[in-house]
Amino acid sequence: MERVLKSTVLLLVLLGARPGTASYSSETRCYADQNLYGEWYDFNEYVPNLGLYHFDNTIESIRETGVWMYYDHAEYNTYQSGWVFWATGIDFSGNVPSQYANTATSLRYAGSPYSLNDETWTVYSGESFTGHEVMGNEDAASLGPLGDDVSSIIILGQSAWTFYDGRDFHGTNSVCLYPNFKFNDDSEDRSLHVGLYPTPSHFQISDNNIESIALSRTQGLVLAPSRRLARLDGV
Structure with missing residues (x-):
């Protein structure tokens, strides 16, 4: 496992291992x-x-x-x-x-171990959130060992992220992904925004082609959030 911390910035490269920190919220x-x-x-x-x-x-x-x-x-x-x-x-x-x-x-x-609705992205080498993963909460010019090996994506928090098929936020194709589920607990003032993209067909970049990620600046194809509210699924 490779772990990079820059003040509040978190980037985890998880290769079949668990993170070193237990979650405070999940x-x-x-x-x-x-x-x-x-x-x-x-x-x-x-x-x-x-x-x-x-x-x-x-x-x-x-x-x-x-x-x-x-x-x-x-x-x-x-x-x-x-x-x-x-x-x-x-x-x-x-x-x-x-x-x-x-x-x-x-x-x-999925997500940050520190707060339930922190702005994070996680990419997985397998479809349906299987396999190795890389998780971060800031722009990533390269995905390291998972570059060109992304088959599913989860985003948390209220922000959208843009995913590119080239390094350094370039490439032929890009897509802006939003959270597509929202959950609230008014009694404890908690909320959870989630974007679930289990296969490349859900994020419309061909399989194993994502190489960099940036906080959305409305570049590329935009996939608008869904109004669905589903809580349990599987394949």
Whole structure:
């Protein structure tokens, strides 16, 4: 894992590993039975192998805050293809869809470990937020080992980001992506803005072609935010 900190600037390069800092805002409680019953564990950091907790192939329901992904295999399906489902919200709870129940082997969250709605982008080497990842909260002229290897994207916070198919914010194609889901908890004055782009067809740059990212300056193709409100999905 490579980690670069510049005052409040965060750039994480995560190659099948968990970040060194547990999240202060994203958390998931995973239950062994439906309807939030049975044995449970609380997680607020990446777990590449739930077997270490004797909790792999066990999860049937969840209660969570943030953006969490649950994977069929260890290491976030990096080395073996399989299903993944994700859930998003503030104090969201629900049963795992039947086709995914009792099968999760690893899990992780998206975004900053420091604040729920921090402005961040995360790019993944696999579709549906699988594989290696790079996460940051400022312009990135290069994506290092994930340059030309991006197949899915998650953005958090209220800002849009522009993604380029060349280094240094150049290239033939670019696209401006916005958050497309919003969640509020008025009782605790919390909000969560999320943009989920699980395949290249969702962000309209061909697979494995993104090389740099900048806070949006309205350059390139603009994909407007959706008004949908969905909390649980998977493939």
